[in-house]
Amino acid sequence: MTKTEELTESMEMYLKTIYLIEQRKRAARVTDIAHELGVIASSVTGALRSLSKRGLINYTPYDIITLTPEGVEVAQQIMKRYAALRDFFVKVLGVEESIAETEACQMEHRISEVVFDRLLHFVQYYENCPYDKVHWNEEVGYFCNRDDQECSYCVQVLKAPDLIR
Numbered sequence: 129m130t131k132t133e134e135l136t137e138s139m140e141m142y143l144k145t146i147y148l149i150e151q152r153k154r155a156a157r158v159t160d161i162a163h164e165l166g167v168i169a170s171s172v173t174g175a176l177r178s179l180s181k182r183g184l185i186n187y188t189p190y191d192i193i194t195l196t197p198e199g200v201e202v203a204q205q206i207m208k209r210y211a212a213l214r215d216f217f218v219k220v221l222g223v224e225e226s227i228a229e230t231e232a233c234q235m236e237h238r239i240s241e242v243v244f245d246r247l248l249h250f251v252q253y254y255e256n257c258p259y260d261k262v263h264w265n266e267e268v269g270y271f272c273n274r275d276d277q278e279c280s281y282c283v284q285v286l287k288a289p290d291l292i293r
Contacts, residue, residue, distance in 0.1 A: 137237040147203035155192035209236040222264025
């Protein structure tokens, strides 16, 4: 097992938070992390010790906290999963952005590499498709602006998913 395979959802949230703080301030402090996560400072120190032992952060009590190169890499992967999930929910499923952000934050920690890879490729395909996209409307459900034979089939499949083989 590698250092990152053992990360819990909570540890990933700490890494992501430190990463985002570093983007704004170049380094984080325990109080910054506690404030961002809505926890008390004393609960942050245990997580920081654990992340430091794994070589993901540079941490000394009462000093600034920074990510190690490996920590940056892991945090960027977490952010990539978050962004892909959020984009899928907003652009493909038509979910409201605030809901998409909440759901993506919850799922970013649980999605397997296989499913994430497929999702990422699908979103890239969807965004680069030259045809009009299928859209979501609260009143009618999914709809397509095209009326040619190809898109008519797509609409039928969307209305009756059991047709997919």
